[in-house]
Amino acid sequence: MNSISADLSLMIKAAEKASKLLIRDFGEVEKLQVSIKGPSDFVSDADKKAEKIIINELSKSKKGYSILSEESGKITKSDKNNMWIIDPIDGTTNFLHGIPHFAISIALKLNDEIVSGVIFDPIKNEMFYGEKKNGAYFNNRRIRVSKKKKIEYCLFATGGKEEIKTTLNVRKSGSAALDMAYVAAGRYDGYFQKNLHLWDIAAGIILIKESGGKINEINFSKINDIEIKASNNTINEKMLEKLDNF
Numbered sequence: 001m002n003s004i005s006a007d008l009s010l011m012i013k014a015a016e017k018a019s020k021l022l023i024r025d026f027g028e029v030e031k032l033q034v035s036i037k038g039p040s041d042f043v044s045d046a047d048k049k050a051e052k053i054i055i056n057e058l059s060k061s062k063k064g065y066s067i068l069s070e071e072s073g074k075i076t077k078s079d080k081n082n083m084w085i086i087d088p089i090d091g092t093t094n095f096l097h098g099i100p101h102f103a104i105s106i107a108l109k110l111n112d113e114i115v116s117g118v119i120f121d122p123i124k125n126e127m128f129y130g131e132k133k134n135g136a137y138f139n140n141r142r143i144r145v146s147k148k149k150k151i152e153y154c155l156f157a158t159g160g161k162e163e164i165k166t167t168l169n170v171r172k173s174g175s176a177a178l179d180m181a182y183v184a185a186g187r188y189d190g191y192f193q194k195n196l197h198l199w200d201i202a203a204g205i206i207l208i209k210e211s212g213g214k215i216n217e218i219n220f221s222k223i224n225d226i227e228i229k230a231s232n233n234t235i236n237e238k239m240l241e242k243l244d245n246f
Contacts, residue, residue: 007062007108008131011084011118014057015104018050018088019122022095022104025049026123030098043089043096047071050088054106058084065108068223070199083109087199090119091175100124105177107202112220117203119181128181128207136210138185145213145232146186151242154189154235157182162194168242176228180204183230184211190231190239192246198223204230 004012025046032042051071058065064079069086084106089095091102100123107117116131128143130136136143148154156168157179164170171188173179176196182188184207198220208215208230215230229246231239 004129004134005116005131008116008118008129010058010061011106011108011116012120012127012129014054015106015118015120015127017057018053018104019120021053022046022050022089022102023122026095026098026100029095040096043092046095047089047092050104051086054086054088054104055084058086058106068109068199070197074223081111085109085114085199085202087177087197090177090200091173094174099174101173101178102175103177103181105199105203107206109202109220114202114206117206119177119203119207121178121181126181128184130184130207130210132206132210134210136184136207138181143185143211145183145208145211146189147234148189148232149234151235151238154231154239155187156231156239157188157191159193160195165245166242168239176200177204180228180230181207183213183232184208186211186232189235190229192227192229192239192243194227194246195224196226196228198226201226201228204228 048071064077066077066083067075087105089102090105095102104120107114119128128138156170179191183191214233214236
């Protein structure tokens with residue numbers, strides 16, 4: 001493994017620990033699909049349990065770091081400058097329906113900047129991580145955004161319930177974190193979405209930056225209603241033109 005900081009190492013361990021629970025619970029969800037009530041209560045319980053594992057693991061050696069998490073909200077501790085941003089299951093709807101496309105997302109924000117991030121897809125065993133000035137990696141291999149120049153050959157990801165009117169080639173996968181990780185790894189050429197929460201996209205921000213991509217400025221004083229437009233450098237202007245009315 002490339003040389004990484006103690007904080008990032010801690011984040012990777014926390015994601016791996018929580019993933020064991022999610023893999024087991026995902027197996028249970030598949031059995032619950034046929035029940036009348038469906039697995040929604042079970043999934044929200046899985047969310048809470050995974051979050052608890054992550055917070056416990058991160059707090060072992062960094063007791064003072066503040067926390068922002070989907071389930072628990074904002075927890076201000078003695079260190080207000082450092083903040084863990086956690087989404088225990090990004091892609092809950094997929095998880096709920098037995099679709100194996102979801103991820104654990106953990107980021108570290110220092111003041112007004114994301115300095116490290118982990119996005120872990122437990123079912124495919126795909127770990128994306130990166131930190132400031134140290135690059136972005138997929139399963140210990142350095143990753144870069146795509147090099148495509150012609151927008152008609154590009155594949156974009158988006159999400160949300162809004163109807164998208166665009167000539168871009170677009171997919172909706174149901175996980176903002178994985179969409180951003182895929183842009184960083186060159187699988188998608190770009191990603192755009194509105195009405196996001198900070199925990200959906202925090203880890204993805206550093207991955208895209210460290211893999212050489214381009215992303216719009218994010219206002220970190222907002223937790224909700226965040227908009228993302230990210231892509232490789234070459235097609236960024238063309239993508240923004242196409243998204244003029246987005």
